[in-house]
Structures are given as C-alpha cells and as structure tokens.
Amino acid sequence: MNGLLEVSGLTRRFGGILAVDSVSFAVAPGEILGIIGPNGSGKSTLFNCILGQLRPTAGRVRFAGREVTGLRPSLLSRLGIGRTFQLLQIFPKLKVRENLLAAGQEHRGSMLSRLFGAPDAGLAGAVEEMLAFFRLAHLAETPAGSLSYGQQKLLDIAMAFMAGPRLVFLDEPAGGVNPAMLAELEARLRALNRERGATFVLIEHNMEFVMGLCDRVLVMAEGRVIAEGTPREVRADARVIEAYLGG
Amino acid sequence: MTGRRLAAVAAGLLVAALLLLLPLTLRPYGLYLMSLWAVLTIAAMGLNLTLGYAGQVSLAQGAFVGIGAYAAALLTTAGWPLGAGLLLGVGLGLLVGWLLGYPALRVQHHYLAFVTLGANTLVFLVLRNEDWLTGGVYGIAAIPRPTVLGYPTDHPLAFYYFCLGVLLLVGLGLGLLLRSPWGRAFEALRENPVRAESLGIDTRRYTLLAFAIGSAVGSLAGAIYAPLVQYIDPSPFALGLSLALLLMVVVGGAGRFFGPGLGAAIAVLLPEWLRFSEGLYLILYAVLVILVLVFLPSGLVGLADRLSARARGEGR
Numbered sequence: 001m002n003g004l005l006e007v008s009g010l011t012r013r014f015g016g017i018l019a020v021d022s023v024s025f026a027v028a029p030g031e032i033l034g035i036i037g038p039n040g041s042g043k044s045t046l047f048n049c050i051l052g053q054l055r056p057t058a059g060r061v062r063f064a065g066r067e068v069t070g071l072r073p074s075l076l077s078r079l080g081i082g083r084t085f086q087l088l089q090i091f092p093k094l095k096v097r098e099n100l101l102a103a104g105q106e107h108r109g110s111m112l113s114r115l116f117g118a119p120d121a122g123l124a125g126a127v128e129e130m131l132a133f134f135r136l137a138h139l140a141e142t143p144a145g146s147l148s149y150g151q152q153k154l155l156d157i158a159m160a161f162m163a164g165p166r167l168v169f170l171d172e173p174a175g176g177v178n179p180a181m182l183a184e185l186e187a188r189l190r191a192l193n194r195e196r197g198a199t200f201v202l203i204e205h206n207m208e209f210v211m212g213l214c215d216r217v218l219v220m221a222e223g224r225v226i227a228e229g230t231p232r233e234v235r236a237d238a239r240v241i242e243a244y245l246g247g
Numbered sequence: 248m249t250g251r252r253l254a255a256v257a258a259g260l261l262v263a264a265l266l267l268l269l270p271l272t273l274r275p276y277g278l279y280l281m282s283l284w285a286v287l288t289i290a291a292m293g294l295n296l297t298l299g300y301a302g303q304v305s306l307a308q309g310a311f312v313g314i315g316a317y318a319a320a321l322l323t324t325a326g327w328p329l330g331a332g333l334l335l336g337v338g339l340g341l342l343v344g345w346l347l348g349y350p351a352l353r354v355q356h357h358y359l360a361f362v363t364l365g366a367n368t369l370v371f372l373v374l375r376n377e378d379w380l381t382g383g384v385y386g387i388a389a390i391p392r393p394t395v396l397g398y399p400t401d402h403p404l405a406f407y408y409f410c411l412g413v414l415l416l417v418g419l420g421l422g423l424l425l426r427s428p429w430g431r432a433f434e435a436l437r438e439n440p441v442r443a444e445s446l447g448i449d450t451r452r453y454t455l456l457a458f459a460i461g462s463a464v465g466s467l468a469g470a471i472y473a474p475l476v477q478y479i480d481p482s483p484f485a486l487g488l489s490l491a492l493l494l495m496v497v498v499g500g501a502g503r504f505f506g507p508g509l510g511a512a513i514a515v516l517l518p519e520w521l522r523f524s525e526g527l528y529l530i531l532y533a534v535l536v537i538l539v540l541v542f543l544p545s546g547l548v549g550l551a552d553r554l555s556a557r558a559r560g561e562g563r
Binding site: 053072073083085091093094101102106 | 424426427428429431432434435438439441442443444445446447448449450451452
C-alpha cells in the first residue's frame with residue numbers, strides 16, 4: 001500500500017466491547033472515500049482513533065509516510081489533516097472572518113511571530129478566497145452564531161480547509177442540511193476535490209450523497225470492514241444488504 | 248456606525264478627563280481610593296484574560312496579587328528599586344501561574360474553581376506561616392514609594408499618577424495581546440476547545456499561557472499595591488480578594504476589555520456611596536451583583552452596548 005493515509009490493524013476496545021476491530025484501509029491522494037455502516041458500527045470511533053481524540057488499543061496510522069498513531073489533534077492538523085465533527089463545531093461569538101483566521105493562524109510562523117500578529121497578514125488572502133468560495137463574503141463581519149444552520153455548516157467545512165490540508169475527514173457533512181443546501185455542499189466539495197486536489201474521507205448516512213460523491217466506499221458493521229469497492233459494487237454486495245436489513 | 252464611534256470617543260475623553268483632572272481636587276483619602284481602583288483594575292484585567300477571554304475559571308487571582316506585593320515589599324525594604332520588585336513579582340506570577348494551569352488541563356468549570364481556590368489558600372498559608380521570609384502575621388512595614396524617572400512619588404497625587412501610568416501601559420499591552428492571534432486563540436479555547444484543537448491550536452499550551460499571563464498581571468498589580476499601602480500582611484490576600492476580583496470581572500463584563508475597569512470602580516466606590524447604610528452595605532452590594540447576574544449576563548459593559556444598540560433602533 002502506498003497511500004496518503006494508511007491505516008493498519010486499527011483496534012479500539014471499550015471494556016469487553018470491540019468498537020473497532022482490526023480495521024485496515026488506505027486512501028490515495030485525490031480520492032474521495034466514503035465510510036458507511038449502520039449506527040454503532042464503529043465509524044465515529046474509527047475517526048476518533050485516527051484523529052487523536054481516542055488512543056487506539058492496537059494498530060497503526062501512517063500519513064504521508066510518517067507514523068502518526070496517537071498524535072494530538074493539534075499536531076495532526078499542523079501536519080495537514082483537517083476534520084469536521086458530526087455536530088457543528090464553530091466559534092459562535094467570533095465573527096465569521098475571525099473563525100477562519102483562527103482556523104488558519106497556527107499553521108504558519110512560530111508561537112512568537114503569532115504574538116506579534118504576523119500570520120494574519122499572510123492569511124488575509126486565504127480568508128477572502130474561502131469566503132468567496134463558500135459564498136459567505138457578505139457575512140464576514142457577522143458573529144458566526146447568528147448564521148443560519150446551513151451557513152454555519154458551510155463555515156464549519158470552510159474552517160477545515162483554511163490551512164490547505166492534504167486530507168480532510170468529514171463526519172456526516174450532509175447531516176441536517178436541507179436539499180437545496182445539500183446540492184450546494186456537494187458542488188463545493190466536488191470543486192475542492194477537482195480544482196485543488198483535496199482528498200476526503202467522509203462518514204455519511206445519506207446514501208444518495210455518498211454514492212454520488214465518493215470514488216470508493218468502505219462498509220463497516222460491528223467494528224469491522226465488511227465490504228469495500230466502488231459505489232456500484234458496494235450497492236450490489238449481499239453482505240452490505242444483510243448488514244443494513246438483516247440482523 | 249459613525250454616531251456610535253462619536254459616542255465612544257466622547258465617553259473616552261470624559262473618562263480621561265476624570266482620571267487626569269479629578270485627582271487634582273481630591274484629598275489623600277480620595278487619591279488613595281483612585282490609586283486602589285487602578286491597582287484593582289490591573290489585577291481584574293489579568294483575571295479577565297484568564298477567565299473572560301480564555302474561559303478558564305480562577306479563584307486564585309488574589310494570591311497572585313499577594314505574591315507580587317510580597318516580592319515588591321521584600322526587595323524594596325531591602326534597598327532594591329521597585330523595578331526589581333516588579334520584575335521578580337511578574338516572574339513569580341508567570342511561573343506559579345503556569346503551574347496552576349496544569350490542573351486546568353484535566354478539570355474544568357467548578358472543579359477548576361475548587362482547585363484554584365485550594366491554590367489560593369496554599370499561598371495564603373505560606374505568606375502567613377513562613378515568617379522567616381514574610382514576617383508572618385506581623386507583615387512588612389515601611390515599604391518605600393518609588394522614584395520614577397527622577398520624580399519621587401511619596402505624595403499621594405504623584406503616586407496616583409504612577410499607578411495610572413502603569414494601568415495605561417498594562418491596558419495597552421493587554422489590548423495588543425488580545426488583538427493578536429494569541430488573543431484569538433484564547434477566545435477559540437473559550438468558545439470550543441475541541442474544535443480549536445482540531446484546527447491546530449495547541450490548547451494545552453494556550454491554557455497554560457492564559458493562566459501564566461493573567462496571573463503575572465495580577466502579581467504586577469500586587470507589586471504596586473505594596474508601595475500604595477506601604478504596609479502589608481497576609482490578610483488582604485486571602486480568598487476574599489480573589490472572590491472580589493471575580494465579581495469585578497463578572498459585574499463589569501467578562502471578556503469585555505473595559506469590563507474590569509468598570510467592575511473595579513463599582514467595587515471601590517460603592518462602599519463609599521453606601522456608607523450611609525452602614526451595616527446594610529454588603530447586602531446592597533450582594534443584591535446588585537445578583538441583579539447583574541440575572542439581568543445582565545454580559546455585565547455592565549454589555550448593558551452599555553445594548554442601550555446604544557437600542558438608541559440606534561437595532562434593539563430587540
């Protein structure tokens with residue numbers, strides 16, 4: 001395997017329960033990988049183990065050829081891994097512009113240069129670009145907490161892209177988004193992928209969204225990967241149908 | 248927007264005139280109160296950084312004022328200039344504040360309040376019991392006032408202007424800090440620590456920094472409190488001062504730049520204005536605090552904002 005991200009034998013045990021059971025997969029640069037599975041199949045725990053929120057019981061994670069297992073989230077972010085969370089996570093009292101600045105400022109300069117405000121000058125262009133890309137420019141000076149849900153969702157995703165990450169994990173990006181906004185979101189993600197070569201791993205329950213966007217889909221059930229393939233292959237897989245309908 | 252800016256400039260000029268000219272008409276007791284206000288404002292601004300901006304509860308700010316006061320008192324009574332006492336106080340504040348930040352990496356909110364409350368008591372006991380260093384309950388007397396740029400500050404008016412100058416410098420420094428990416432990282436830490444961490448903001452480091460800087464500013468206030476009162480003993484640095492500083496921050500407006508100044512003004516002036524009520528003073532003060540907490544969760548500065556918004560017809 002020679003992917004941007006390589007996960008091998010990742011396991012997380014909670015007492016007697018194997019929430020994630022020896023999961024291995026790789027993500028190639030420029031790919032959009034979807035992870036689906038019934039509730040409780042270990043998708044979010046898998047994300048949390050890869051992204052430093054939880055310490056894996058066993059297994060390894062490599063990113064761009066470097067061992068990153070168990071590193072703290074802030075360090076992973078500075079290495080080029082972005083993420084969003086299942087629930088909206090923004091800084092509600094800060095303005096939209098400040099949210100984006102906060103999302104990018106730690107990726108340039110030193111701690112000391114940040115005290116003297118140096119990164120902001122370099123970030124201004126990236127902020128404007130991101131505001132325009134997600135159509136939030138007219139809201140730049142508005143406190144993020146007073147945006148509509150859909151706009152907050154776009155801001156949330158924009159923040160994950162502020163630092164120009166090489167790989168972004170999206171936990172249910174379509175969750176709670178209305179159909180009109182969903183089309184917009186899909187277009188934005190596809191543009192980020194095509195125009196900037198952004199690589200995604202996303203957890204999603206909205207099958208139409210997953211099947212339309214992803215190059216490859218991983219199916220989890222009871223902590224294990226039970227199927228892997230293109231959306232077409234996965235949709236026809238008997239084990240997948242069993243996992244969703246049987247049991 | 249311009250109307251609002253005009254109002255802000257007018258208010259600023261009024262306050263500046265008050266701070267610069269009113270003292271010329273005051274007797275020593277009035278000057279003492281205004282100097283005390285400046286000292287308490289500095290200490291509360293430090294706490295406002297830790298609590299209001301970075302969202303880390305601290306009930307130990309009074310202990311840091313004590314650390315600064317003792318550092319200044321010990322050095323100046325031994326013949327050193329106050330500048331040396333300030334440096335030692337601020338250095339100790341940074342160090343002890345950094346250490347106090349470690350529990351905040353594990354516990355939050357009211358648990359953190361209890362941990363910092365314990366730290367305050369610990370510092371108080373050291374000040375009271377280690378009498379070989381601190382003079383114990385007898386304290387340290389005859390603390391000299393400094394000579395600033397060749398001018399002695401023995402006269403209360405001169406010392407007040409010294410305090411005001413220090414307050415301006417601290418205010419300027421903190422203002423610049425809060426506008427820098429550090430300030431934004433502190434606010435991100437308060438608003439959503441998990442998200443901040445996922446965006447590369449090293450929340451551990453910024454938590455420790457918030458405690459260290461906020462505490463050091465408290466110690467700086469202590470280092471000018473010592474020459475203000477010229478005699479210190481451990482009693483003012485018990486838990487009561489930490490609670491009073493917390494109230495100043497909350498009543499003025501936590502996370503608002505001018506909140507501490509307003510909160511400190513109320514804490515210093517209200518007892519004087521309510522003197523006619525004698526024993527009722529504490530009760531009246533308590534009622535005021537409760538009213539502010541219930542009706543003005545963003546403090547008195549928040550109230551000013553709301554009123555100016557309503558005046559512009561944007562009120563809800």
